[in-house]
Amino acid sequence: MSKKVSISDIARSLGVSKTLVSLVINGKGDEHGISRETQKRVREKVQEMNYQPDVLARGFRTGKTNTIGLIVSDISNLFYSRIARRIEDYAWEHGYSVVICSTDEDIRKEEAQIEMMIGRKVDGLIISSSQKTAESFNRLLKSGIPHVLIDRTLPGMNSANVSVDNFGGARMAASHLLSQGYGRIKTFAVAPDHISTINERIRGFRSAFDEKGIEVEDEMVIRAPFNALDQTIREQLYAMKEEGTLPDAIFALNNSITSICLKYLRELQVSVPGKVALVGFDDMQHFDFTQPSVSTIKQPVDLIGRKAFDLLLQQINGVPVPPSEWSVSLPVDLIVRESSVRNNGQ
């Protein structure tokens, strides 16, 4: 409510021009040959009057808002919220605020959110996109706003991106299951068939079978819509149990699916891994003490956030990024726990 001190107040009470004050405040004093003494006087006055620059006015004038956007499918998914947290930390350190949006895998909503971010002139955008093609990014590309794709990539989109070795991870998981003697494996995935991470994981999964010369049927992959994950998996599992078509092992393609599978396998009193083994992509702390504990492919979440912000900040600052660092693929780990180990089951 108290009226803000503006740059002209400082200037007036010092008997100098606004220009001078502005220059000093922005550290361009020396550059413009403003005497050390005047600079000091300005700085003291700034202190004394407790002047705080109006960031909105500045943003309006310069186009720099010190804000970055983060768009993911669901910020309440621990995978994304952990990444968000890292990004938020780095952003804060560097004087940036973070605006967060969840798309619910809705392509239109995502587009609207990107549009909003452009309208707000964010200095940069980090996005785990649900889009199908690079074309959807025309507006963003045209806007010239620095951006980094995380988690998922898009065909034909050569923006900076940070992802993990989905292929290798899934391959490890499948190999592990095969090596434990599980042969009839099914995977549960989210429905849209264009999400790069999911597809890479399916490819990696298949490749482990190919290596062993084992045929892979298409029905191996069961897709459930994002907004009906729980229900769909439930129905599938119940049906399988009913019909006696439960697989040897399930490979769950993200953390939600892993949890849901475990939940219903328990509900159905299907012993894990005695009857059905389970491996999930993306680790969560509590998989360590579920019943049974769950084997997973662990992603370097902190690193994803860190690299993404780095890459973004460099672009914002106009630092030339060597092409070799333009596209980052991070390694993943297989964490073997009870849910996928033979002979150890009940």
Next chain:
Amino acid sequence: MSKKVSISDIARSLGVSKTLVSLVINGKGDEHGISRETQKRVREKVQEMNYQPDVLARGFRTGKTNTIGLIVSDISNLFYSRIARRIEDYAWEHGYSVVICSTDEDIRKEEAQIEMMIGRKVDGLIISSSQKTAESFNRLLKSGIPHVLIDRTLPGMNSANVSVDNFGGARMAASHLLSQGYGRIKTFAVAPDHISTINERIRGFRSAFDEKGIEVEDEMVIRAPFNALDQTIREQLYAMKEEGTLPDAIFALNNSITSICLKYLRELQVSVPGKVALVGFDDMQHFDFTQPSVSTIKQPVDLIGRKAFDLLLQQINGVPVPPSEWSVSLPVDLIVRESSVRNNGQ
């Protein structure tokens, strides 16, 4: 990169004034008696030239940014990220963006973040504060920015707030444990002794004992610093096991603590609930399928987000809120699972 169409472009190409265009765009055409026909011409031109108002310029001019702030201790804690998600949804529906900050329970950081939000002229602020006293909010109060306190409240602070019945919930939990025949109970809490939620929970816990006429010692409450939760609890539990001073039951005062307790009790091979029972405050989906499944006090997370946003929006819109709705306390539920049921343990 393509230069934006501004309000003057529209005005010029239509041969009218900027004012006119502005009024029409903001739906004040009728109000100012602008002819229907002119209004139509303006609107068509807006379409034709694909004009998009510059939200920054508008915000600068009007002071309304269509942005709200959300400050919590840690956005990667599922409790907060779920609330954040709800708030984000409602915000999006109403044309607001959300800037999110995590404080790590750091009072200074929180103050700086509030300062930042004020500087950015957010239209409203939702905050789960780590502050000790209402005084820390002087700046915010002075700024006149609408705000809602969630989860935690502050003594002497009569801003709008949404919390849950922490006292009643904890009392339920303790009564439940007592009714199961557990007498020597310890609670683990986060360290700062001024967090209202934690204190209310401890009070509720005590009240259940008082009712039964059972003495409560002070050592019943073990506090661990926020940034060393895991380690501290680990040490305490190990020491207790070593010295044979493990309690009958543990009441964990938030979801992180619950998980950590379970993790180390398992690591120590202490049977739960056979040797030590466990009840946690704040439910998480996976507590349903941990080993053992964990009894908790479940908070109405969605409702917290909803009420908080409602209360904020009403303030922003200048809707007078009846004092009875100014301070909302939501009911909680006791979810009984394996970890706290006698005779059912191993």
Next chain:
DNA sequence: ATGAAAGCGCTAACAA
């Protein structure tokens, strides 16, 4: 070494 003045895009008194 310092200042005057223009202007970013928009809204809102006040005129006409």
Next chain:
DNA sequence: TTGTTAGCGCTTTCAT
């Protein structure tokens, strides 16, 4: 029914 003008607070070109 429509237009003129001022100005939000800041940065920046161009003078001096």
